Amino acid sequence: MSTREPGGRDGGRAPGPTVEDAVRALLLLMPRIVGRAKRIRVPGELDSLALAPRHLSLLSYLLVDGPMTVNGLAERLEVAPTTVSLMVGELSRKGVLERREDESDRRRRIVSITEEKRPAIAAWLAPGAAAWRRALGPLTPEQRRMFVDTLLAYEAAVAEERDSQ
Template sequence: MSTEQQRGGIDVDAGIRTLLLLMPRVVGRAKRLRVPEELREFALAPRHLSLLAILVFEGPKAVNDLAARLEVAPTTVSLMVSELSRDGLLERTADDRDRRRKIVGIAAAHTDSVNEWLGGSVRAWRRVLEPLTPEQRQLFVDTFRAFEAELAAEHPQ
């Protein structure tokens, strides 16, 4: 990309062309993130990836907080947490402030493996987003969210 394009922007068609080339590469790289050997026994699906990524990035959370972050129903998160807790990948502990409430975290035995596996994405996003202004970050996130919504509308499940 030329310096002029970086400073002055590009037209819509040039942006689309660039993104059409970039998106398959990004998706391909994400798919090639090898699950560490010690995590392969858990048969992790893409839905688990988002849950684990939030726990890596933000630390242990209550089910309702995870549901809000994942933009899904708490029952969906409860099912995932139950499945991964039963297998030993996640652990539930009582909240110190409200003993009835459970906090979900990555089991100590698997923290390093999950961090190694997913931490690179967190670090890459941080390096890309930190130089931007808050407004630029918001525009990027809003645009990416709108793109996902348009794809969903074009190809409903």
């Protein structure tokens, strides 16, 4: 990978790849990452539940952050509370999630993964979380923010490209 930077001055740091070199590297890397993610086996106990990617994000938040309200999940997932309510209802009927009253405000419902399904969901999602922790752990908070922001910008650009076609 070329490390030439226009202008030749790098402020004492080792220069990074050119934009084209970085694009080339990522075009080779992304299919491998997606391929590995697709090969993660759904535990037999969950296989019959027909979980979709939208469910994985919801389950990931509940696994990592613990029980929360529908509105809290909606905010994190960046979708409407009604969308989360529908998903929670679907997963509750399948025995994956449970809803209970919030002791401090009985109008609110707290959503959590059922104790019965928690081990299978944790075994399924934990390796990905551990890999992200290993990859992101050595970075500074600013570098982690830049990485996440870059992935978000990439996602938005891909959506924009698709919508313009």
